[in-house]
Amino acid sequence: MTGYADDLALAHLLADRADAIALDRFRALDLRVETKPDLTPVSDADTAVEREIRALLAEHRPADGLLGEEYGAQPSVHPNGRRWIIDPIDGTKNFVRGVPVWASLIALYDGDRPAVGVVSAPALGRRWWATAGGGAYAGPGPAAGDRIGVSAVRRVADASVCYSSLTGWEDAGRLDALLDLLRAGWRSRAYGDFYGYMLLAEGALDVMAEPELSLWDVAALVPIITEAGGTVTDLDGRPSPTGEPGTESSVVATNGVLHADILARLDRPAER
Structure with missing residues (x-):
């Protein structure tokens, strides 16, 4: 168990909410897609997911900062400068074309330390997560995850x-x-x-x-x-x-x- 267990549990809750919203809009016939100033697409699912995550963080971690792709940054008032970094849907171009390779990315940085990471890809039925010092895991969800590790390939x-x-x-x-x-x-x-x-x-x-x-x-x-x-x-x-x-x-x-x-x-x- 690490010092970020409560933050990881919250990150999984955020991912659960993001999954529910995004899956409901995936391949929806009325999905709305716009073009941002940098010419990348944004769907109504992207904005809805980020709004939900922001609301939950305001409730559960009001002192923490937040950076999201769609709605920008809000400063941290936490003494360690903690902040959550959110990509509501990574792979929006896949999402809007009906390709199931997309995910919500949720991170917590404690100062400059990457403390928590959760990547949830509900259309693939897969989630990955880690905490600093606590190992990395993958599976359908936090109740059914296995520890993972990189390869030993040397050449x-x-x-x-x-x-x-x-x-x-x-x-x-x-x-x-x-x-x-x-x-x-x-x-x-x-x-x-x-x-x-x-x-x-x-x-x-x-x-x-x-x-x-x-x-x-x-x-x-x-x-x-x-x-x-x-x-x-x-x-x-x-x-x-x-x-x-x-x-x-x-x-x-x-x-x-x-x-x-x-x-x-x-x-x-x-x-x-």
């Missing part, structure tokens, strides 16, 4: 490598480096969004990398991956996630054993 030639869209890597000037890594690995797939990271935490693949993510995209993933024995940094080897609302950072997640090799292989920005 890139034996590694299953996951990545985000090729367009993002091209925009980052590292497409050639990524393609060389994919050719060097045993297998490559682009599962996308949260899913590749959770497969990494379960040991089903060995590397997941994206060139540009917002804080809410990755905050809940970090404690799960690290408690499963993995390593998460940016492309420069700095702890990730970094940055504040409105900023983005790269993410490289591995089983730990492969991390230095993967960073070296991706450290080749194209010449402009």
Whole structure:
């Protein structure tokens, strides 16, 4: 048992509420979808989930700060600067097209410490969670979870490598480096969004990398991956996630054993 057991229980409650709202709107014929200023879609399910989570946190953790993708930040008045970081539906493009690979991401950061992470993918019937020092787990829900851990693969030639869209890597000037890594690995797939990271935490693949993510995209993933024995940094080897609302950072997640090799292989920005 860790010092964050009550916070984890609350995070599961938030995830339960998010699941109920999102599943009710998934594949709904009257689903409303708009385009945000950054040209990404937002559905009425995204906004409804975040509103519900905000209401519950205001009731149960009024001193904690909050950062959500749809409604921004509110400051923490907690002495440790605790804040919850929420992505109501990660994988909105999947959600609006009827693809079941989407999840609600719920994180608690205690100062700079990633303390709690919950990733709930109800259309897949799967949830992942972790607390700092308490291990990482996965299953249909908190009453039926098993401890998970990363793989022991030691060579890139034996590694299953996951990545985000090729367009993002091209925009980052590292497409050639990524393609060389994919050719060097045993297998490559682009599962996308949260899913590749959770497969990494379960040991089903060995590397997941994206060139540009917002804080809410990755905050809940970090404690799960690290408690499963993995390593998460940016492309420069700095702890990730970094940055504040409105900023983005790269993410490289591995089983730990492969991390230095993967960073070296991706450290080749194209010449402009």
